[in-house]
Amino acid sequence: MPTPVATPVRRESPVVPVQESEAPCCVPSHGQESLLAGEAEALAARFKALADPNRLRILSIVSSSPEAETCVCDLSEPLNLGQPTVSHHLKIMVEAGLLTREKRGVWAYYSLVPGALDSLAATLSPKASR
Amino acid sequence: MPTPVATPVRRESPVVPVQESEAPCCVPSHGQESLLAGEAEALAARFKALADPNRLRILSIVSSSPEAETCVCDLSEPLNLGQPTVSHHLKIMVEAGLLTREKRGVWAYYSLVPGALDSLAATLSPKASR
DNA sequence: TCGATACATCGACACTCGTCGATGCCTAGC
DNA sequence: GCTAGGCATCGACGAGTGTCGATGTATCGA
Numbered sequence: 001m002p003t004p005v006a007t008p009v010r011r012e013s014p015v016v017p018v019q020e021s022e023a024p025c026c027v028p029s030h031g032q033e034s035l036l037a038g039e040a041e042a043l044a045a046r047f048k049a050l051a052d053p054n055r056l057r058i059l060s061i062v063s064s065s066p067e068a069e070t071c072v073c074d075l076s077e078p079l080n081l082g083q084p085t086v087s088h089h090l091k092i093m094v095e096a097g098l099l100t101r102e103k104r105g106v107w108a109y110y111s112l113v114p115g116a117l118d119s120l121a122a123t124l125s126p127k128a129s130r
Numbered sequence: 131m132p133t134p135v136a137t138p139v140r141r142e143s144p145v146v147p148v149q150e151s152e153a154p155c156c157v158p159s160h161g162q163e164s165l166l167a168g169e170a171e172a173l174a175a176r177f178k179a180l181a182d183p184n185r186l187r188i189l190s191i192v193s194s195s196p197e198a199e200t201c202v203c204d205l206s207e208p209l210n211l212g213q214p215t216v217s218h219h220l221k222i223m224v225e226a227g228l229l230t231r232e233k234r235g236v237w238a239y240y241s242l243v244p245g246a247l248d249s250l251a252a253t254l255s256p257k258a259s260r
Numbered sequence: 261t262c263g264a265t266a267c268a269t270c271g272a273c274a275c276t277c278g279t280c281g282a283t284g285c286c287t288a289g290c
Numbered sequence: 291g292c293t294a295g296g297c298a299t300c301g302a303c304g305a306g307t308g309t310c311g312a313t314g315t316a317t318c319g320a
Binding site: 035037040041043044047048050051052053054055056057060117118120121122123124125 | 184
Binding site: 071072073083084086087088091103105106107108 | 265266267268269270
């Protein structure tokens with residue numbers, strides 16, 4: 001049984017707080033080091049909302065629009081996507097907590113959730129992002 | 131496809147620089163506002179590497195390990211995943227430029243690419259992260 | 261009241277992704 | 291050389307995802 005690295009020392013913990021995690025190597029530590037499964041899943045769900053080029057472009061368009069809000073029809077054209085597809089992407093991002101929907105008359109305006117992206121960024125690099 | 135590994139990142143404008151995009155509503159602006167399709171795809175690819183709970187946990191374990199490096203066998207157990215699956219996830223993150231692989235003897239040690247997560251975080255929230 | 265418009269939802273399809281067992285490669289030790 | 295062990299790769303399978311056309315819903319104007 002080899003034991004390569006095994007120096008119990010911890011720094012801060014990028015990528016989200018962690019608990020314990022210093023099994024020598026190939027030892028059934030088994031416990032809940034690292035992210036708790038539930039937390040990892042919640043985080044992954046939010047990153048999944050960012051894991052699509054068209055959704056990133058939607059975020060880009062929304063955040064750069066005059067009042068930081070955009071209606072569906074503004075997105076369909078530049079993205080070369082059908083209206084149902086755009087609605088689908090928007091719904092995903094609303095459910096991920098990245099966008100909010102406000103219906104005014106016939107139009108639905110989408111805008112960024114303040115701090116949503118920041119908090120995700122903080123998860124990636126807790127201290128700062130230069 | 132070439133290997134990304136620490137791609138350049140831009141800051142400024144939230145979610146990445148954008149140009150103009152203020153058509154009244156439902157006007158064929160058509161141009162390339164927003165992210166360029168290629169950039170959006172590259173970014174999405176990196177977020178996709180984060181869009182899985184097990185990969186997030188791998189990052190967590192790696193970053194919290196003594197020397198910020200871990201071998202495959204350290205991951206298979208706590209994640210309850212088979213060794214091929216862990217290797218698969220690691221490969222994805224290496225190709226995304228998040229991890230680096232260093233083989234020493236029989237073992238393969240994975241460690242975080244310095245600044246990789248920070249640059250991704252900066253893409254989300256250019257100025258700071260809380 | 262009726263038609264037009266903006267958007268959401270539904271059903272379907274092709275494609276990708278996460279996972280596994282089986283197998284191959286490479287290094288260390290005998 | 292030969293064997294053992296750690297890891298990568300391959301092939302396959304089920305589940306999930308992005309996209310679309312068709313249809314439903316709600317609001318506004320005539």
